[in-house]
Amino acid sequence: MAKRSIAADVPADELLKLENQMCFPLYACSKEVVRRYTPYLDKLGLTYTQYLVMLALWEYGPTTVGELGERLYLDSGTLTPLLKKMEAKGLLERKRNAGDERRVTIELTDEGVALKERARDVPLSMGACVGITPGEGAELVRLLQKVLSNVRDSREG
Amino acid sequence: MAKRSIAADVPADELLKLENQMCFPLYACSKEVVRRYTPYLDKLGLTYTQYLVMLALWEYGPTTVGELGERLYLDSGTLTPLLKKMEAKGLLERKRNAGDERRVTIELTDEGVALKERARDVPLSMGACVGITPGEGAELVRLLQKVLSNVRDSREG
DNA sequence: TGCAATTTAATTGCATACCATTGTATAGCA
DNA sequence: TGCTATACAATGGTATGCAATTAAATTGCA
Numbered sequence: 001m002a003k004r005s006i007a008a009d010v011p012a013d014e015l016l017k018l019e020n021q022m023c024f025p026l027y028a029c030s031k032e033v034v035r036r037y038t039p040y041l042d043k044l045g046l047t048y049t050q051y052l053v054m055l056a057l058w059e060y061g062p063t064t065v066g067e068l069g070e071r072l073y074l075d076s077g078t079l080t081p082l083l084k085k086m087e088a089k090g091l092l093e094r095k096r097n098a099g100d101e102r103r104v105t106i107e108l109t110d111e112g113v114a115l116k117e118r119a120r121d122v123p124l125s126m127g128a129c130v131g132i133t134p135g136e137g138a139e140l141v142r143l144l145q146k147v148l149s150n151v152r153d154s155r156e157g
Numbered sequence: 158m159a160k161r162s163i164a165a166d167v168p169a170d171e172l173l174k175l176e177n178q179m180c181f182p183l184y185a186c187s188k189e190v191v192r193r194y195t196p197y198l199d200k201l202g203l204t205y206t207q208y209l210v211m212l213a214l215w216e217y218g219p220t221t222v223g224e225l226g227e228r229l230y231l232d233s234g235t236l237t238p239l240l241k242k243m244e245a246k247g248l249l250e251r252k253r254n255a256g257d258e259r260r261v262t263i264e265l266t267d268e269g270v271a272l273k274e275r276a277r278d279v280p281l282s283m284g285a286c287v288g289i290t291p292g293e294g295a296e297l298v299r300l301l302q303k304v305l306s307n308v309r310d311s312r313e314g
Numbered sequence: 315t316g317c318a319a320t321t322t323a324a325t326t327g328c329a330t331a332c333c334a335t336t337g338t339a340t341a342g343c344a
Numbered sequence: 345t346g347c348t349a350t351a352c353a354a355t356g357g358t359a360t361g362c363a364a365t366t367a368a369a370t371t372g373c374a
Contacts, residue, residue: 012277018212025301028230030187032308073185078361102322102369120169131307143297144182150288151189233353259339259352
């Protein structure tokens with residue numbers, strides 16, 4: 001038995017099967033779950049990404065574009081037009097920071113704050129249709145966060 | 158103690174925290190993993206979605222747009238332009254099915270088939286940077302497929 | 315102080331994704 | 345056969361996402 005990594009002995013045929021990779025179930029599951037949110041979020045007038053922005057603002061309060069992007073893993077190319085649309089809808093305000101003109105402060109309007117109550121049911125409805133036990137959910141989140149953390153670390157390495 | 162679901166007793170503040178939801182780690186992890194593929198796929202001249210199409214074609218052989226979409230959870234609005242680009246690059250051919258003119262058959266060219274060998278290293282490289290054990294990987298895939306299956310079922314219900 | 319390096323958003327360009335609609339082709343039935 | 349319903353891919357419109365670049369502001373150092 002040659003001293004090789006296990007993977008080196010596996011033929012390309014096996015390695016390249018859709019089911020044998022983690023990435024495809026991850027990609028497909030993420031898309032389908034997001035899609036499943038749509039009917040609930042439509043009632044609130046939000047897209048999925050806009051919903052994430054609202055979650056972050058409800059939880060952490062006023063922030064900057066950069067902070068928001070770090071938290072949600074989104075860059076300014078995505079956030080800037082998104083935030084402008086949300087501002088146009090009256091959910092939040094974008095203001096150049098007085099102390100540091102490079103920064104733009106994002107702050108919810110009263111309407112944006114009020115939307116939180118109507119959003120309350122969204123996680124409950126979604127929880128009902130993922131159909132896994134709380135224990136499984138916790139394990140899934142743990143594994144996802146582990147992968148997320150490792151993938152990010154290996155980027156700078 | 159009133160007879161209510163557990164969730165009904167949890168305040169909106171807790172329910173709506175980013176970390177308390179499965180959707181956000183799922184969404185973020187998927188995006189970051191896909192992003193991490195980019196440098197490897199660049200060498201093959203493929204985008205991530207194009208890579209998925211190639212995986213499906215390498216594994217299952219010639220197919221139709223509809224079949225491909227079912228397998229990859231993509232619709233014709235995404236696939237048609239994608240496949241046209243891949244055809245222009247010489248990776249595959251799109252032909253109207255002789256027996257049923259509604260269908261378009263997708264088939265790899267020799268060049269498309271040959272690319273498989275060069276793609277062999279991609280799963281190995283990616284496997285190295287997700288940094289979880291084979292056991293954890295298997296559990297993660299199992300849970301993702303369970304959620305995927307449940308989310309899809311609840312759509313028609 | 316004055317200038318180079320850095321930080322921060324915004325912009326541009328490219329590639330998905332999904333929904334709804336359209337147009338062509340086939341199937342199924344009166 | 346002829347008409348309607350269905351199936352399928354393509355199209356058009358909207359919304360992300362990311363990389364690379366730009367532009368303005370601030371920092372830090374000579």
